[in-house]
Every structure is written in C-alpha cells, then in structure tokens.
Amino acid sequence: MAFxxxxxxxxxxxxxxxxxxxxxxxxxxxxxxxFHRFEGEIPHRPLISYEIQDVPPQDWPEVVREPYSDVSxxxxxxxxxxxxxxxxKSITLRLIGTHPDQKNLSAEDAVKVxxxxxxxxxxxxIILGSNHIEKDAEVLPxxxxxxxxxxxxxxxAQEANYKTIAAAAMASGxxxxxxxxxxxxxxxxxxxxxxxxxxEKERLITDPMCSALGYGIEYTYSVMERIRLAALAQADPVMxxxxxxxxxxxxxxxxxxxxxxxxxxxxxxxxxxxxxxEALTATTLMLAGAELLIMRHPDAVSLVNTFIDEMFA
Amino acid sequence: xxxxxxxxxxxxxxxxxAMMKRDKAPIQEIARIQYENGAGMIDANIGPAEDxxxxxxxxxxxxxxxxxxxxVCLDTTNYNAVEAGLKVHNNDYGRPMxxxxxxxxxxxxxxxxxxxxxxxxxxxxxxxxxxxxxxHDRAAIAAEIMARAMEYGVPLENVYLDPLVxxxxxxxxxxxxxxxxxxxxxxxxDPPMKTVVGLSNVSNGCPKHVRPILNKYxxxxxxxxxxxxxxxxxxxxxxxxxxxxxxxxxLNGEEIEDKEKMTVMKKTIxxxxxxxxxxxxxxxx
Numbered sequence: 001m002a003f004x005x006x007x008x009x010x011x012x013x014x015x016x017x018x019x020x021x022x023x024x025x026x027x028x029x030x031x032x033x034x035f036h037r038f039e040g041e042i043p044h045r046p047l048i049s050y051e052i053q054d055v056p057p058q059d060w061p062e063v064v065r066e067p068y069s070d071v072s073x074x075x076x077x078x079x080x081x082x083x084x085x086x087x088x089k090s091i092t093l094r095l096i097g098t099h100p101d102q103k104n105l106s107a108e109d110a111v112k113v114x115x116x117x118x119x120x121x122x123x124x125x126i127i128l129g130s131n132h133i134e135k136d137a138e139v140l141p142x143x144x145x146x147x148x149x150x151x152x153x154x155x156x157a158q159e160a161n162y163k164t165i166a167a168a169a170m171a172s173g174x175x176x177x178x179x180x181x182x183x184x185x186x187x188x189x190x191x192x193x194x195x196x197x198x199x200e201k202e203r204l205i206t207d208p209m210c211s212a213l214g215y216g217i218e219y220t221y222s223v224m225e226r227i228r229l230a231a232l233a234q235a236d237p238v239m240x241x242x243x244x245x246x247x248x249x250x251x252x253x254x255x256x257x258x259x260x261x262x263x264x265x266x267x268x269x270x271x272x273x274x275x276x277x278e279a280l281t282a283t284t285l286m287l288a289g290a291e292l293l294i295m296r297h298p299d300a301v302s303l304v305n306t307f308i309d310e311m312f313a
Numbered sequence: 314x315x316x317x318x319x320x321x322x323x324x325x326x327x328x329x330x331a332m333m334k335r336d337k338a339p340i341q342e343i344a345r346i347q348y349e350n351g352a353g354m355i356d357a358n359i360g361p362a363e364d365x366x367x368x369x370x371x372x373x374x375x376x377x378x379x380x381x382x383x384x385v386c387l388d389t390t391n392y393n394a395v396e397a398g399l400k401v402h403n404n405d406y407g408r409p410m411x412x413x414x415x416x417x418x419x420x421x422x423x424x425x426x427x428x429x430x431x432x433x434x435x436x437x438x439x440x441x442x443x444x445x446x447x448x449h450d451r452a453a454i455a456a457e458i459m460a461r462a463m464e465y466g467v468p469l470e471n472v473y474l475d476p477l478v479x480x481x482x483x484x485x486x487x488x489x490x491x492x493x494x495x496x497x498x499x500x501x502x503d504p505p506m507k508t509v510v511g512l513s514n515v516s517n518g519c520p521k522h523v524r525p526i527l528n529k530y531x532x533x534x535x536x537x538x539x540x541x542x543x544x545x546x547x548x549x550x551x552x553x554x555x556x557x558x559x560x561x562x563x564l565n566g567e568e569i570e571d572k573e574k575m576t577v578m579k580k581t582i583x584x585x586x587x588x589x590x591x592x593x594x595x596x597x598x
Contacts, residue, residue: 183483184590185482185483185590185591185593186592188590188591188592189593189594192592192594192597193594226590230589230590234589234590236589236590237598238592238598239590
C-alpha cells in the first residue's frame with residue numbers, strides 16, 4: 001500500500017490585506033501554515049517593504065548606509081531609488097526625525113515628507129511614527145489625513161495611543177498596524193479594543209514586536225506561531241489579520257552587525273555578517289508566520305526573495 | 314467540599330492595617346461574613362512574618378476563633394509562627410491546617426509540625442526549581458511529597474495536594490493542566506488523596522468584573538474533576554454552587570434558558586479549556 005502523507009487542514013483563514021492605489025500589493029489570505037502549500041492555499045507571497053527615513057540614517061551602520069549613500073539625504077530620492085533601482089514592491093517611511101530625542105520634527109514637517117514621497121512613488125507606502133507614544137499620537141493622525149485615499153498602512157498603534165491613531169486611520173481609509181509587546185493575550189486584547197472602535201479587523205496588521213536573531217527571537221517566533229495557530233486552528237477572528245516583522249530596525253543595532261573585523265576577526269566579514277543576519281532574522285519570522293517584512297539592506301532582501309522564490313517554485 | 318475563606322490575607326490593605334494595629338473588629342467581621350457564607354475554615358495569611366510572627370499568628374487564631382466556631386488555616390512560611398498558632402488553636406472547632414509544605418527542602422519542617430500536632434497540611438506540588446510544567450510533573454512532585462510525609466509520620470489522609478493554580482492571563486495553558494492534575498492526584502492513593510487549590514489566582518491580573526466569573530466557573534470545573542477543598546471567597550463559591558446545575562448543562566453542550574448567561578459560561582469554558590485565546594475583553598467578543 002502506498003504511503004499517503006497526512007495533511008492538516010484548518011477552518012480559519014488569514015485576512016488578505018491589499019495596500020496602495022495605482023500599484024497595489026496584497027499579502028495574507030492563506031488558510032495554512034507558512035509555506036505549507038501542500039496542505040492549503042497561499043494566494044500571496046510575503047511582501048517585503050524597503051525601509052527609508054525622513055532624516056538621514058546617521059545611526060545605521062556603514063554596511064547598510066552605504067547602498068543609499070547617494071540618496072539618503074533626501075527621502076524623495078531615497079524612495080525613488082528603492083522603487084526604480086531596487087525594484088521595491090513597497091516602501092516603509094519611518095518618521096524617526098519626529099522623535100523628541102531625535103530632531104523633534106513637527107507633524108507639519110512629517111506631513112510634507114509623506115506628501116512628497118507619496119507624489120514621487122507609485123508603490124504602496126507604509127508610514128511609521130517614531131515609536132514615541134505621545135508624539136506618534138500627534139503626528140500619525142496628521143499624516144494619515146494628508147495621505148487620505150492612498151490606502152497606506154499607518155503604524156504603530158499601541159495600547160497607550162491606539163484611540164487617536166486608529167480613529168485617524170479609519171477616517172482616512174488606511175490600514176493599521178497594532179503593536180503589543182511580545183504577549184499574545186495583550187496582542188489579542190489590543191485588536192479587540194481597536195475593532196470595538198469600529199475599525200474593521202480585516203484592515204488590521206498585527207505586530208507582536210520583533211526581535212533580532214540572538215536577541216530573543218524565540219519569543220517573537222513563539223508568539224507569532226501561536227497567533228497564527230489561533231487564526232487557523234481556532235479560527236479566532238481577531239487573530240486573523242496578517243503579521244508584520246519590523247526586521248531591519250532590530251537587526252542593524254546589534255553587536256553582530258556592528259562589531260568591526262579588527263576587533264572580532266573570528267566573526268568574519270562585517271558586511272556579509274550583517275546582510276546574513278538581516279536575511280536570517282526575516283526568514284525565521286516568515287517561518288513563524290509573518291507576511292509583511294520591513295527590511296533595510298538590498299542584498300538581504302534579495303536573499304529573502306530567493307528563498308521565497310524557491311519555496312513557491 | 315471544604316471552603317477555606319481567603320479574605321484574611323495580609324495582602325489586603327484593610328486586613329494588613331488591622332493586623333498591625335491588633336484591631337480585632339475588622340478581622341472578626343471578615344471572619345464572620347465568610348462563616349455565614351459557608352466557609353468551613355478560615356485562612357490566616359500573615360505573610361512571611363519574620364518579626365513578631367509568633368505573637369501575630371496567636372493573635373489571629375484567637376481573634377478568629379473568638380468570632381466564629383471554625384478551625385484556622387495557618388498561612389505563613391514562618392515555622393515558629395505556625396507552631397505558636399497551633400499551640401493556641403481551639404481544636405474543638407476542628408483540626409487546624411498548615412499552609413503549606415512543598416518539595417522545597419526549606420518547607421519540609423512544616424511536615425514535622427503536622428505530625429506533632431496531628432493537623433492537616435497543604436502540600437504545594439512545586440519544587441525548588443521553577444513551576445511544574447504539566448499534570449505529570451505535578452504528580453511526580455506529589456509522589457515525592459507523599460513519601461516524605463510518611464517518613465515524617467504524617468498520615469496521607471491529612472495531606473491536601475495543591476497543584477498550584479496559575480494566572481490565566483499569562484499562562485492560559487496551565488488552567489486545564491491544573492484540572493487534569495486534580496484527576497491524577499486522586500489516583501495516587503487509595504483512599505484517594507485530598508486536593509485543594511488557591512482558586513482566585515486563576516483570575517489574578519484580570520479586569521475586576523471578569524474575576525468572579527472566572528473564579529466561579531473554574532471552581533465548578535475543578536469540582537467536577539474531584540476537588541476536595543478550595544481557598545476562596547465563600548460568597549463566590551455560594552454563587553457558583555447555585556449556578557452549578559445550569560453550568561453543568563452548558564458544559565455538556567446543552568441549551569439553557571438564560572442565553573446571556575449561557576454565552577458567558579461558554580466563553581469562559583472555552584478560555585479555560587484553551588479553545589480560544591484569553592484576552593481581558595474575551596467576554597465582549
């Protein structure tokens with residue numbers, strides 16, 4: 001008798017989320033575990049979004065600053081470079097310059113950058129604040145309004161500031177990232193609170209909080225895996241939004257992507273090390289269930305894309 | 314079912330202040346209310362009580378027993394305080410209980426007291442190294458404690474095994490494992506071992522209006538598994554027992570007339586069994 005491998009099927013499905021207007025991208029929509037195409041449907045590939053900033057990336061290590069050295073002084077040029085030269089399918093504009101400890105740029109400054117970038121590129125835009133609770137609550141509603149109708153992703157709404165940010169994203173027709181701090185129950189709770197405001201759960205993206213390989217990634221992995229199982233096996237409607245992994249930000253600040261070859265020759269090439277670290281972190285979190293990846297280095301993006309190609313071949 | 318009233322705990326501000334001032338009135342009032350609601354024993358939790366624990370425990374035991382004709386559950390890690398309490402305890406109201414021993418060598422001496430004073434003792438199935446992973450882990454620890462109790466001369470019928478209820482808000486999967494542990498504990502001896510839980514820890518960290526709901530229905534599920542005793546709020550247990558016939562129907566998948574109550578019960582059962590993820594607003598979904 002021929003061996004028939006057992007197949008697992010689930011009653012739940014992840015919501016597909018489509019972003020952008022002129023050029024659109026969709027992620028999510030699967031009814032099976034990551035890359036388990038032999039068990040269910042995965043209608044969309046994970047989407048990789050290139051991260052850019054409103055201010056020059058002075059705190060990025062040289063390895064990841066270098067590919068953007070000619071364009072990163074201007075977010076418009078930077079965004080165009082990602083779209084035209086790197087073939088980015090999506091761009092993430094992080095408004096880090098609005099952080100009070102950074103340049104403390106105003107909401108008006110942020111609106112100008114967002115508008116300029118939106119006018120310069122066609123691919124879908126993800127707009128992130130500086131991860132400062134009060135400042136994000138002030139800046140994100142303004143940029144949401146300024147980008148009304150462009151079907152962007154706004155983020156990140158957290159427990160302490162979700163009300164204003166979610167209300168603005170809702171009024172301007174955007175998608176919304178809801179971030180909680182590595183706790184599956186709090187992640188569910190935040191999604192409930194946001195949907196109780198009238199925000200459709202099908203427009204949410206869950207961020208369970210990322211971490212880099214070697215820096216607690218197993219916690220992120222476990223929370224993501226359990227969220228995905230809740231979505232599929234328990235068909236939990238508030239756990240069915242797709243998940244984002246904000247990879248670049250966490251990877252390019254750790255020792256392994258910064259320590260020089262002089263100091264640690266046994267760690268090998270700094271450039272290769274950083275790129276592999278970002279690619280491996282992203283790949284690991286895709287395996288845990290992330291459908292949207294925010295990344296920095298073009299070579300790391302290429303590696304991850306090759307992996308996705310092979311998995312979808 | 315033995316209900317051990319949980320309300321006289323040093324964690325509660327009003328109780329703590331009364332303990333510090335040796336003010337009998339609030340202590341006796343709280344003991345009386347618990348007695349009226351069906352408590353069969355009163356827990357006296359004085360904390361670690363490193364300074365003056367002996368005198369405080371004696372004061373608590375006599376203060377409680379002046380007000381209600383019940384035995385006292387002596388709840389502290391302080392060996393001398395427990396012994397002092399046992400010396401003044403009025404056994405005409407029933408045998409006292411020690412709360413608690415465990416598989417941590419520092420807690421073994423409590424067994425010595427349980428043997429010497431022929432009283433009941435709660436045995437937490439935890440060791441020195443972290444929390445038990447599941448019901449099997451708990452059973453293994455229970456077996457070790459049982460062997461040790463016999464060594465110390467404590468009859469097994471005086472031992473109440475406590476699987477250690479954990480917070481559902483942070484360790485949801487443990488809720489069901491504790492229920493299973495109660496079933497497993499019963500099989501460790503013939504006659505079956507007695508079991509006890511610190512009930513309200515299940516809802517620790519949950520919103521105020523959710524806590525009694527989780528406590529009540531979790532209690533009823535533990536009761537169905539064979540639970541013998543609970544350190545709990547007797548008022549909540551009273552309500553739970555009134556709701557038991559309806560709850561058992563819902564647990565069996567039957568319909569009940571009060572649809573709103575049925576929904577609350579169903580959602581809570583699903584959270585306890587791990588069929589849905591816990592969130593503070595789980596009842597609103």
